[in-house]
Each structure stands twice: as structure tokens, then as C-alpha cells.
Amino acid sequence: MNISVIGTGYVGLVVGACLAETGNDVICADVVESKIEGLKRNVLPIYEPGLEDLVERNQTDGRLTFTTDIRAAVESADVLFIAVGTPPDEDGSADLQHVLAVASDVGKYMTRELVVVTKSTVPVGTAQKVAAAVGREARFPFHMCSNPEFLKEGAAVDDFMKPDRVVLGVDSEFARNVMAEIYAPFVRTGNPVIFMDIPSAEMTKYAANGMLATRISFMNEVANLCEKVGANVDMVRRGIGSDSRIGSSFLFPGPGYGGSCFPKDVKALVRTASEMGMDLRILGAVEQVNQTQKLRLGEKLRNALGDDLTGIHVAIWGLAFKPQTDDMRDAPSLTLIEELLEAGATVCAHDPAAMKEARHKLGDRISYAETNYDALSGADALVVVTDWNEYRHPDFGRVKDHLRRPVVIDGRNLYDPEKMAELGFSYFSMGRAPVELPLAERVGEYA
Numbered sequence: 001m002n003i004s005v006i007g008t009g010y011v012g013l014v015v016g017a018c019l020a021e022t023g024n025d026v027i028c029a030d031v032v033e034s035k036i037e038g039l040k041r042n043v044l045p046i047y048e049p050g051l052e053d054l055v056e057r058n059q060t061d062g063r064l065t066f067t068t069d070i071r072a073a074v075e076s077a078d079v080l081f082i083a084v085g086t087p088p089d090e091d092g093s094a095d096l097q098h099v100l101a102v103a104s105d106v107g108k109y110m111t112r113e114l115v116v117v118t119k120s121t122v123p124v125g126t127a128q129k130v131a132a133a134v135g136r137e138a139r140f141p142f143h144m145c146s147n148p149e150f151l152k153e154g155a156a157v158d159d160f161m162k163p164d165r166v167v168l169g170v171d172s173e174f175a176r177n178v179m180a181e182i183y184a185p186f187v188r189t190g191n192p193v194i195f196m197d198i199p200s201a202e203m204t205k206y207a208a209n210g211m212l213a214t215r216i217s218f219m220n221e222v223a224n225l226c227e228k229v230g231a232n233v234d235m236v237r238r239g240i241g242s243d244s245r246i247g248s249s250f251l252f253p254g255p256g257y258g259g260s261c262f263p264k265d266v267k268a269l270v271r272t273a274s275e276m277g278m279d280l281r282i283l284g285a286v287e288q289v290n291q292t293q294k295l296r297l298g299e300k301l302r303n304a305l306g307d308d309l310t311g312i313h314v315a316i317w318g319l320a321f322k323p324q325t326d327d328m329r330d331a332p333s334l335t336l337i338e339e340l341l342e343a344g345a346t347v348c349a350h351d352p353a354a355m356k357e358a359r360h361k362l363g364d365r366i367s368y369a370e371t372n373y374d375a376l377s378g379a380d381a382l383v384v385v386t387d388w389n390e391y392r393h394p395d396f397g398r399v400k401d402h403l404r405r406p407v408v409i410d411g412r413n414l415y416d417p418e419k420m421a422e423l424g425f426s427y428f429s430m431g432r433a434p435v436e437l438p439l440a441e442r443v444g445e446y447a
């Protein structure tokens with residue numbers, strides 16, 4: 001099948017490469033020339049495990065091509081995926097300008113009967129707007145499909161290749177048949193393709209992200225309360241996660257959710273509801289809890305080192321909003337770094353994948369370390385923000401030797417508090433009792 005994907009970000013590139021892998025002829029188009037030039041040379045603009053091999057193989061085999069010529073991409077398509085960004089507008093609603101700009105190009109340049117698929121996360125009613133924009137100029141019949149994407153950055157290729165489910169909102173038998181054919185290779189093990197009407201498909205994506213964000217904020221509040229009442233959130237998590245009605249995923253406390261999806265999708269859903277005269281109180285609270293949770297690491301640092309952070313030097317492990325990605329959009333690390341710089345502290349950071357992105361976002365306002373141990377030199381505390389595997393079992397002897405004070409703030413509960421106590425660290429984690437060395441050891445002798 002001739003498939004074009006407009007927008008080659010995290011979603012578009014994964015979709016394009018995976019659809020080429022199953023034998024389709026795929027054109028990926030984007031307006032950013034440097035991105036496309038890089039991709040033609042197999043230089044990926046993002047870090048995503050497994051994606052580079054896929055792009056290289058399919059490009060070499062001639063099934064995957066990259067272009068900035070949107071017109072050419074539309075002209076040769078039987079199926080066209082719109083995978084451009086939908087960033088939050090000032091009022092929290094999803095900004096549809098890129099989606100609608102593509103739709104209008106589609107109408108202008110289509111050369112045959114076409115299935116137009118919205119892959120971007122868009123509010124209910126968007127497919128109708130896209131159809132109207134395509135229809136204004138279209139000279140051939142077209143069909144709409146809402147196909148929300150559920151991939152997780154860091155495991156995106158796997159998620160697309162072996163989806164838990166595929167959601168397809170369609171408006172015609174034609175679209176249904178074409179989409180069933182495209183997805184057949186990905187659901188051979190029996191995971192469901194769920195066909196539905198278009199508004200339900202659009203809503204499904206927001207409801208899924210709303211639910212996941214709710215679990216995170218819920219668990220973060222439980223963790224904060226555990227600290228107050230002397231409970232251990234790890235035990236509580238295991239205690240509730242083993243209930244089959246609850247399940248164990250997405251119950252880990254942390255420094256708040258970030259990334260390109262949860263923050264904006266929660267806001268957009270709240271906004272959609274308010275346009276309908278409804279107040280989504282739960283999701284409003286989820287968002288608020290998340291914002292305050294992002295301040296918890298700074299609070300813990302102040303608990304450990306005292307209120308005045310002027311001149312304090314902090315090592316940060318992990319900048320990406322989660323492991324296995326270089327994405328720093330709305331990352332908790334950014335909130336912490338801004339807070340520290342504002343307070344007169346200095347920061348040296350390490351991340352296995354997001355250093356380039358961090359330099360782009362933060363420039364020389366912080367310093368960057370080649371290795372996670374280098375980041376510790378002369379630091380008054382280590383703050384672990386992202387749970388990359390390589391931070392899970394560090395050489396604590398080296399950590400202690402490098403740090404100026406043995407203070408570790410663990411935003412991801414990677415370490416065992418008892419062990420940290422034995423090793424002589426002051427150790428503050430999420431929803432668990434702190435391990436506090438006498439203040440003199442922590443602060444006094446260095447003052």
C-alpha cells in the first residue's frame with residue numbers, strides 16, 4: 001500500500017518506519033528541512049531504541065523515503081497519516097493549527113480516493129474539522145479514520161509492533177477495510193483491533209492518558225501521606241497492586257509526570273469539558289497535584305541541606321522525563337533546575353540520552369558531565385530524577401568519594417534505605433522514612 005505520514009516526530013517516524021517494515025511503501029514528510037536531511041542519511045532527530053535500525057534497513061530497501069515536499073507525499077498516498085504536533089494553546093486546549101494546515105494540503109493535492117488518518121492526539125470533533133478542511137478543496141472521495149497512538153516513548157517500536165490494542169474510529173466500510181489490512185500484521189497474536197465511531201476513538205486516547213495520569217498523581221499523594229504517617233509507600237504499592245482490580249502498573253511514586261503527552265492531554269481534556277460546561281474536577285486535581293509534586297525534590301533538598309541553597313552545588317542524575325528517551329518536554333528535572341538556579345545553587349547533570357536536548361534547552365546555565373560519576377565531583381548532594389537502569393546499582397563507594405557531602409535525594413526510590421544508612425548516606429526518597437545523618441555530619445562540618 002502507498003502510505004504517507006506527515007510529521008516525523010516521535011510518533012510519525014515510528015509509524016512510518018514500522019509500516020515500511022511490514023512491506024508498505026512509505027513516504028515520511030516534515031516541514032523541518034534539517035530533520036529530513038538527517039533522516040535521509042539515517043541520522044535520527046530523536047533517541048528511540050530500535051528505531052535507527054528500522055529506518056536504515058527500510059530506507060536501504062527502498063520502502064521508506066523522506067521528503068519536505070508535502071505535495072508529493074499527498075499525491076502518491078492511498079492512506080495518509082497526520083502525525084504532526086498538537087501542543088497546548090494558552091488556554092490548555094490542543095492547538096490544531098498544524099493538523100488543519102496538513103488537512104488543507106491534503107484536499108489540495110490528493111490525486112485519488114484516500115483514507116485520511118488522524119494519528120495526532122486531537123480532541124473530540126477534530127476529525128470533523130479535518131474532513132471539512134480536506135473537503136473544501138478535494139476533487140476525489142475520501143474517508144476519515146481516527147487512529148490514536150498509544151506508544152510509549154522509550155519502547156515505541158515494540159509498542160507499535162506489538163500493540164495491546166489498536167483503536168480505529170472509522171466513517172465508512174472502505175476505511176474499515178483499508179485500516180484492517182494495514183494493521184493485520186501487528187495483531188497476529190490476537191490482540192484486538194477495536195473499531196468504533198470517530199468521536200469515541202478520539203475520546204479513548206484522552207481517557208487513557210487521563211486515567212494513567214490520575215494513577216500517578218494518586219500514588220504521589222499516597223506517598224506524601226506515607227511520609228507523614230510513617231508508612232512505607234513501597235509496601236503500600238505492593239499491597240494494593242496485587243489486587244487484580246487495581247493492578248501493579250503505574251503505581252510508582254516519583255517527582256511528577258512530564259513528557260509530551262500527559263501534561264498537555266490532561267489540560268486539553270479539562271478544557272474540552274469546560275467548553276461543554278462541565279468541570280472535570282478529578283483531572284483538575286490530578287494536574288494540580290502534579291505541579292506541586294514537581295517541587296518535592298527541591299523541598300527534600302532543603303530539608304537535607306537547609307533552606308538557603310545559595311552556593312550549594314547539586315549533581316543531577318537524569319534529565320529526560322523518563323528513561324530510554326531524550327525527551328525533556330515538561331520534565332521534572334527542568335522544574336528542579338530552574339528552582340535551584342533561582343536559589344543561587346549550581347548544577348552539574350548527567351543523562352545517558354538527553355544531554356544534547358538539555359544543552360539545547362538550558363545552554364550553559366548548568367554544567368554537563370560525561371559520566372554519572374563525573375557529575376558528582378564536589379557536589380553537596382546527588383538528586384536522582386530519572387530512573388535510568390544505569391543509575392540503579394551504582395558503586396556507592398565511588399559516589400561517596402566524589403560527593404562533598406553524603407546526601408542523596410532519590411526521586412525514584414531506586415535504593416534501599418537500610419543499605420544507604422549502613423553506607424553512611426543521608427538519604428531522602430519518596431514516601432519512605434528518610435535516613436538522616438546527624439545535622440553536623442550533613443551540614444556542619446562542611447559549613
Ligand SMILES: NC(=O)c1ccc[n+]([C@@H]2O[C@H](COP(=O)([O-])OP(=O)(O)OC[C@H]3O[C@@H](n4cnc5c(N)ncnc54)[C@H](O)[C@@H]3O)[C@@H](O)[C@H]2O)c1
Nearest residue numbers: 007008009010011030031083084085086098120121149153
Ligand atoms: N510522543 C508521544 O509519546 C506520543 C504518543 C502518542 C501520541 N502522541 C501524539 O502524536 C502527535 C505528535 O507527537 P510527537 O511527539 O511525534 O510530536 P513531535 O513534536 O515530536 O513531532 C511533530 C512533527 O510534526 C512536524 N510538523 C509540524 N507541522 C507540520 C506540517 N504542517 N507539515 C509537516 N510536518 C509538520 C514537526 O516539524 C515535527 O517534526 C501529538 O498530537 C501527540 O500528542 C505522542
